Amino acid sequence: MRKIGVTILGFILLITAAKAQQTAKDSVYTGKKHTLDKIAGVVGSSIILQSDIELKYASYLAQGNAPNPAIKCQILQNFLTQKLLAQQAVIDSIDVKDDEVDNDVDRRMRSMIQRAGGQDRLEKFLGRSVIQYKDEIRPDIREELTAQKMQQKITANVNTTPQDVKTFFNKIPTDSLPTFNKEVEVGQIVFNPKLNKEEKEAFRQKAEELLARIKKGEDFGALARLYSQDPGSAVEGGDLGFADRNTFVKEFASWAFKLRAGELSPVFETEYGFHFLQVIDRRGEQVHVRHILIIPTITQESLNRTKAKADSIYTLMMHNKKIDFSTAAAYYSDDKETKYNGGMLLNAQNVETRTTYIPTDRLEPEVALTVDTMKAGNITPAKLYTGADGKKSYRILYLKSSTDAHKASLTSDYPKIKEYATNDKINRTVSQWFQKRRKQTFIKIDPEYQGCPSLIGWPTPITAANEVKP
Secondary structure, three states, X not given: OEOOOOOHHHHHHHHHHHHHHHHHHHHHHHOOOOOOOOEEEEEOOEEEEHHHHHHHHHHHHHOOOOOOOOHHHHHHHHHHHHHHHHHHHHHOOOOOOHHHHHHHHHHHHHHHHHHHOOHHHHHHHHOOOHHHHXXXXXXXXXXXXXXXXXXXXXXXXOOOOHHHHHHHHHOOOHXXXXXXXXXXXXXXXXXXXXXXXXXXXXXXXXXXXXHHHHHOOOOHHHHHHHHOOOOOOHHHOOEEEEEEHHHEOHHHHHHHOOOOOOOEOOOEEEOOEEEEEEEEEEEOOEEEEEEEEEOOOOOHHHHHHHHHHHHHHHHHHHOOOOOOHHHHHHHHOOOOOOHHHOOEOOOHXXXXXXXXXXXXXXXXXXXXXXXXXXXXXXEOOOEEEEOOOOOEEEEEEEEEEEEOOEEOOOOOOHHHHHHHHHHHHHHHHHHHXXXXXXXXXXEEEOHHHOOOHHHOOOOOOHHHHOOXXX
């Protein structure tokens, strides 16, 4: 079973734009006219096509953002900066290795294949093979990675001292100081209910019966549509399309890459439930399979067992004092994301800094309600929670700290202020570099974008155009 679900609407938007982008590029190379074959910008010897901008805008919409044509100004500016950086990287002998490009291309293609629901479906959308498309996007990916390396070089020596932070903070007008929402540090120990062998048997047997019906001649696709509980593939007759080994969980991949085309696997179990699959075709390191999934239903008995276990761990921590929260999380929590972090939740909006300070409005609603009644240092008894996916689990929560909403303070918010100060210093360093570089490079922008506020000053003045060689 796939590790990541499919976002069909977002995928269609991206693929439609990708096809339009390639059509426009083909038109440039062949000399044929096309409505999207329009040069939106020129940087030195490089061009930016209107279709390049449309592709990025489609990605913006696919992420759930509201339509906003003004975003295209920002997109064009990003392309202009990328071209400038990439061209300077050539001068500075900054190189991106082939394997770096290949790894990034492969990562993006895996994501697109997953979102499409398989390689076959992706290739139908693209109108070309994945191999062809990878070759087509490789130059763009190389340029993007090169620009990133060049920017890293420009900002490599940026260092923010405590005095820099203080100076930055003191320059902010008092009435303009940001307000930070209430933030908490919350830990959790999660206990997922598990069925015993006897409870699982009815669900395994259902999968076995379906497999037996297929072996007797019934249509695999028809039974998948009727009985499979995998929402991403059931409507496709269980078809998962072509995918590589990393697309699937371990047990699924083991059978998918062991069988020959046409062969059926036995019923096997993964973290998702009971499956059986059929290999349709093999293509190098990719396999085309279809499957049927039966998901076991949690019983009240399994919930009771889980609560008893959670209660016993709570007793060990709170009454017997034989184990602390962090150790209990590492030993007993079923949540892979937090158990090796002392049970502490990370701010999903700021994962790069691995901060444990989370605004309360970013917590799950049920967790936020519980935390709101707690004091710092409190640990709750086990309580039943229902996740966004509908799955139930018992959780023990720990409130490590709580900070009320307040105006920014250099004393209490120094790490955040330092981050803002560092970003400001980086932005100023990059901006100064661009101001200098723009004067040395021929830049032309299509009239459609010359009214963009963010692009004022970018085009090479007509009087200087002859002095700057493209």
